[in-house]
Amino acid sequence: MVDMQKKLLTTTPDGLYCELGDFYVDPWRPVDRALITHAHADHARWGNKRYLAADTGSQVLRIRMGEKAKLDFQPLGKPLTVGGVKVTFFPAGHILGSAQIHIEKDGQSIVVSGDYKRQADSTCLPFEPVRCNTFITESTFGLPIYRWPSSESVFAGINEWWRSNQAAGKCSMLLAYSLGKAQRLLAGVDASIGPIYTHGAVEKLNAGYREAGVALPDTTYVGEVDAKATDWRQALIVAPPAAAGTTWARRFGKLSVSMASGWMQIRGTRRRRAMDRGFILSDHVDWLDLMKTIKETEAENVWVTHGYSDIVVRHLREQGLNAEVLKTEFVGEELVEESSTAEEQAPAVLAGATNE
Amino acid sequence: MNDFCDLFWRLDSSTKTLDKVKALKEYFAIAKPEDAIWTIYFLVGKRIKRLVGTKLLRQWAIEKADISAWMFEECYDRVGDLAETISLVIDATSEESAANTKAAPTLRSGESSNAAMMLHGTEVDCLSESAKPTFAKEESPVTECHPHIRDDVSLKSLIEDHLLPLRDLDPEQQRDCVLVLWRSFDHKQIFVLGKLMMGGFRVGVSKKLVTRALAEHTKVDAATIAHRLMGDWKPDVAFYELLFNPDEGETAISKPYPFFLANPLKEGPDPLLGDPKDWVAEWKWDGIRAQVIRREGETFIWSRGEELVTEQFPEVAAAADHLPDGTVLDGEILGWEPDADGPMEFSQLQRRIGRKRLGKKLLSAVPVVLLAFDLIEDGGEDIRMLPLSERQSRLETLMIKVGLALRDKQIFTLAAERQGHTSNKPVFAIRIPPQVEQSGNPTDWTELSMRREAAKELRTEGLMLKRIDSAYQVGRPIGDWWKWKVEPYTIDAVLIYAQRGHGRRASLYTDYTFAVWKKDSLVPFAKAYSGLTDAEIRKVDAFVRKNTNERFGPVRSVTPELVFELAFENVQKSTRHKSGIAVRFPRISRWRHDKKPADADSLATIQAMLAE
Numbered sequence: 001m002v003d004m005q006k007k008l009l010t011t012t013p014d015g016l017y018c019e020l021g022d023f024y025v026d027p028w029r030p031v032d033r034a035l036i037t038h039a040h041a042d043h044a045r046w047g048n049k050r051y052l053a054a055d056t057g058s059q060v061l062r063i064r065m066g067e068k069a070k071l072d073f074q075p076l077g078k079p080l081t082v083g084g085v086k087v088t089f090f091p092a093g094h095i096l097g098s099a100q101i102h103i104e105k106d107g108q109s110i111v112v113s114g115d116y117k118r119q120a121d122s123t124c125l126p127f128e129p130v131r132c133n134t135f136i137t138e139s140t141f142g143l144p145i146y147r148w149p150s151s152e153s154v155f156a157g158i159n160e161w162w163r164s165n166q167a168a169g170k171c172s173m174l175l176a177y178s179l180g181k182a183q184r185l186l187a188g189v190d191a192s193i194g195p196i197y198t199h200g201a202v203e204k205l206n207a208g209y210r211e212a213g214v215a216l217p218d219t220t221y222v223g224e225v226d227a228k229a230t231d232w233r234q235a236l237i238v239a240p241p242a243a244a245g246t247t248w249a250r251r252f253g254k255l256s257v258s259m260a261s262g263w264m265q266i267r268g269t270r271r272r273r274a275m276d277r278g279f280i281l282s283d284h285v286d287w288l289d290l291m292k293t294i295k296e297t298e299a300e301n302v303w304v305t306h307g308y309s310d311i312v313v314r315h316l317r318e319q320g321l322n323a324e325v326l327k328t329e330f331v332g333e334e335l336v337e338e339s340s341t342a343e344e345q346a347p348a349v350l351a352g353a354t355n356e
Numbered sequence: 357m358n359d360f361c362d363l364f365w366r367l368d369s370s371t372k373t374l375d376k377v378k379a380l381k382e383y384f385a386i387a388k389p390e391d392a393i394w395t396i397y398f399l400v401g402k403r404i405k406r407l408v409g410t411k412l413l414r415q416w417a418i419e420k421a422d423i424s425a426w427m428f429e430e431c432y433d434r435v436g437d438l439a440e441t442i443s444l445v446i447d448a449t450s451e452e453s454a455a456n457t458k459a460a461p462t463l464r465s466g467e468s469s470n471a472a473m474m475l476h477g478t479e480v481d482c483l484s485e486s487a488k489p490t491f492a493k494e495e496s497p498v499t500e501c502h503p504h505i506r507d508d509v510s511l512k513s514l515i516e517d518h519l520l521p522l523r524d525l526d527p528e529q530q531r532d533c534v535l536v537l538w539r540s541f542d543h544k545q546i547f548v549l550g551k552l553m554m555g556g557f558r559v560g561v562s563k564k565l566v567t568r569a570l571a572e573h574t575k576v577d578a579a580t581i582a583h584r585l586m587g588d589w590k591p592d593v594a595f596y597e598l599l600f601n602p603d604e605g606e607t608a609i610s611k612p613y614p615f616f617l618a619n620p621l622k623e624g625p626d627p628l629l630g631d632p633k634d635w636v637a638e639w640k641w642d643g644i645r646a647q648v649i650r651r652e653g654e655t656f657i658w659s660r661g662e663e664l665v666t667e668q669f670p671e672v673a674a675a676a677d678h679l680p681d682g683t684v685l686d687g688e689i690l691g692w693e694p695d696a697d698g699p700m701e702f703s704q705l706q707r708r709i710g711r712k713r714l715g716k717k718l719l720s721a722v723p724v725v726l727l728a729f730d731l732i733e734d735g736g737e738d739i740r741m742l743p744l745s746e747r748q749s750r751l752e753t754l755m756i757k758v759g760l761a762l763r764d765k766q767i768f769t770l771a772a773e774r775q776g777h778t779s780n781k782p783v784f785a786i787r788i789p790p791q792v793e794q795s796g797n798p799t800d801w802t803e804l805s806m807r808r809e810a811a812k813e814l815r816t817e818g819l820m821l822k823r824i825d826s827a828y829q830v831g832r833p834i835g836d837w838w839k840w841k842v843e844p845y846t847i848d849a850v851l852i853y854a855q856r857g858h859g860r861r862a863s864l865y866t867d868y869t870f871a872v873w874k875k876d877s878l879v880p881f882a883k884a885y886s887g888l889t890d891a892e893i894r895k896v897d898a899f900v901r902k903n904t905n906e907r908f909g910p911v912r913s914v915t916p917e918l919v920f921e922l923a924f925e926n927v928q929k930s931t932r933h934k935s936g937i938a939v940r941f942p943r944i945s946r947w948r949h950d951k952k953p954a955d956a957d958s959l960a961t962i963q964a965m966l967a968e
Binding site: 143144145146147263265266267268269270271275276277278308311314315318 | 368369370371372421423424426427430431434435436437440441444445447547560858863
């Protein structure tokens with residue numbers, strides 16, 4: 001049984017490979033045929049000959065991969081045959097266009113869930129549990145200490161922080177991944193509080209979201225306005241984490257800096273980042289949702305990848321599940337310098353590949 | 357309790373001093389005296405003696421969270437704080453139980469209603485379980501465990517009615533009470549509660565900051581507040597009133613003064629300190645800073661950490677009995693070699709620290725002395741505002757006047773008579789420190805810096821430079837007292853093991869073990885935790901994750917590739933270490949990107965540093 005599963009999907013030096021259909025899922029080195037779960041840099045890398053992804057993510061994937069990349073898109077829930085293997089995309093609830101990839105042949109199926117979450121998010125379709133023989137799951141926050149507060153309470157906290165900064169005459173800067181988290185934040189904050197400005201990396205992707213029909217409040221690209229003539233004290237700036245402490249950030253004058261990330265659950269992490277505030281908001285599943293999802297897929301095998309995979313596997317085995325660690329090069333939500341690794345690493349990988 | 361928790365999290369969420377002072381002042385403005393004094397008690401770093409064993413708390417949390425013990429340890433390893441780990445895992449379960457009772461999941465069911473579930477989960481859990489201990493407790497009048505806690509319970513009541521009584525209960529009863537407490541609060545409060553129960557309380561607020569907020573709130577002078585907060589006091593309303601009393605109140609006889617601390621002099625004294633004639637140079641002794649108090653016929657010895665250590669140093673206490681009432685000395689306690697008439701290695705003194713009982717053997721193997729370098733109370737009068745030169749001359753006069761002082765070279769000594777009876781060579785347990793030998797006062801910084809080179813031979817850490825007319829101030833103000841340490845030893849070593857840090861650094865690999873070459877193999881010789889910037893730590897952390905070879909519990913062995921320059925104060929022989937040597941205060945001085953592991957130093961190089 002497991003042998004059959006491995007033929008359906010196995011790890012190779014180039015990435016997760018489907019031997020029966022001769023394609024890769026989120027490969028970490030350039031290949032001929034890449035099926036992509038979502039547009040984050042550790043899953044969608046440059047240099048593949050052809051890409052196939054869910055059509056809900058067409059705009060953002062295009063922005064990320066550039067004009068020259070050969071991208072094919074498939075509607076969600078509609079099966080397609082790739083090299084004799086049935087492939088279907090289902091929503092993963094991680095970011096706009098994120099999908100689980102269901103791979104099936106001769107009654108055996110594997111779901112590569114990529115990154116996913118179960119919390120409400122108005123910027124993307126919710127995760128749908130899909131029945132399968134083998135479920136491949138991330139484990140970024142696979143420890144019982146991680147459980148997310150409701151997004152309502154988090155947004156209430158962000159709004160209150162923004163208002164109190166206004167009262168203190170300080171500009172509010174909110175740090176988040178430029179793809180996904182930033183737009184989720186924009187869609188969730190109370191835009192009536194004040195003007196919202198964005199870093200270029202965020203604004204570029206906002207365009208993709210708007211094109212896809214996601215409702216975002218009005219935002220202004222920081223580079224478009226005269227910094228000296230702008231009153232930043234009422235404003236909210238949404239920027240990637242790498243922007244903190246740079247010369248770019250100096251233009252805003254007195255600043256209160258906060259970050260929205262699942263890692264903010266841990267006090268030590270919040271304090272170490274020396275952030276004024278840390279909001280607990282993640283696009284990954286927390287412990288309870290991870291366990292719930294595994295149960296709901298009714299999978300006999302669970303392959304656990306990026307994150308606390310050893311620990312989750314040991315726990316699942318204690319629960320009587322057939323679990324194993326799957327080694328991949330995905331990084332999930334990076335704890336430190338998120339943007340510099342997850343978002344800027346891709347060109348380096350590409351350069352390395354061409355050298356070889 | 358709510359106000360206190362809010363204050364805690366407000367203090368915790370800000371890194372700015374002004375915000376913290378503001379939060380404290382706002383708290384003091386609304387808090388009742390009986391609660392505020394407990395808050396002050398904890399914030400200045402005092403703790404209640406551990407009420408419940410951490411092993412038990414751990415065990416109950418594991419049971420309540422319904423997770424495996426190993427899983428709890430994994431969580432703890434990531435969080436780095438027991439109270440926080442407990443607060444997070446037990447919080448998760450209340451939701452999980454709700455999730456499990458939810459209707460069977462439907463496939464492709466669409467969006468989940470997490471938020472609603474969480475709320476219900478907590479409430480259901482509270483109601484259903486809190487019923488049990490209520491009945492159990494009614495039948496046993498002995499227990500002081502309150503089955504029900506109002507969520508607006510005051511801090512005083514929480515501590516005095518619910519927490520302090522825990523100590524006298526048997527583990528079974530403690531368990532019931534703790535479970536009631538855990539059910540009564542949310543996870544942020546449970547965290548604070550855990551800190552209260554386990555004793556440790558660090559929230560990035562220094563005593564100085566609390567003092568400042570109190571001074572601003574009460575309009576009482578900060579130095580007075582700082583003095584009043586020293587030593588032992590009871591967190592009750594009477595003390596609260598005394599603390600805020602604008603008039604000089606009576607001082608408890610045991611009360612020490614706030615210590616005056618020196619700042620490190622990194623670049624050398626010239627030209628920063630100006631004319632050498634304005635300065636006094638003293639050796640910087642490597643021992644335990646202490647204040648010796650003699651008042652109303654009683655003696656008290658306080659360490660810098662404000663622990664009463666009178667019993668730990670009976671020879672110093674005995675010598676202090678000869679001091680007149682109303683005397684407070686500041687100095688350094690050191691292990692002292694009678695024959696060589698010089699300080700022992702700090703490691704010898706360490707043998708005396710933390711012992712409950714001091715055996716005769718240890719007392720004679722490691723006799724101690726107080727090298728008194730300052731007099732801050734004389735004849736019952738606080739003389740901290742007098743210039744250093746005046747205080748020191750009074751100190752010399754006093755030492756001679758008490759009649760036990762011996763003039764020996766430049767050393768004034770006060771003999772401990774009792775000690776004298778047991779040893780042929782009496783150790784004078786309170787004495788004025790040997791001076792930095794030189795011809796008169798320093799006239800020239802270069803000459804002084806040459807003197808400083810002898811520091812290691814004399815087993816001192818370097819020099820102290822004190823402005824000759826400096827008052828004895830509170831805390832570590834910049835300007836009048838400097839410590840000018842000798843250059844540390846350095847060595848290039850290879851990173852071979854890494855472990856996660858604790859607290860602020862819990863999620864990163866920040867605790868490193870370094871090795872040097874012994875023929876063809878690398879032998880570990882030092883652990884170091886500090887010295888890298890946050891950015892460098894993140895880089896090393898990424899390296900560790902990518903280059904792990906083996907795991908031993910929380911420790912990872914990594915491919916030996918990175919070379920660091922380690923600095924340390926001292927090298928000693930050690931039978932406990934694999935390398936045969938032990939280094940003192942190792943820290944990372946820089947990352948040697950330019951060096952390969954093969955360029956690292958060898959064990960022989962370090963052995964050659966073993967002085968004498």
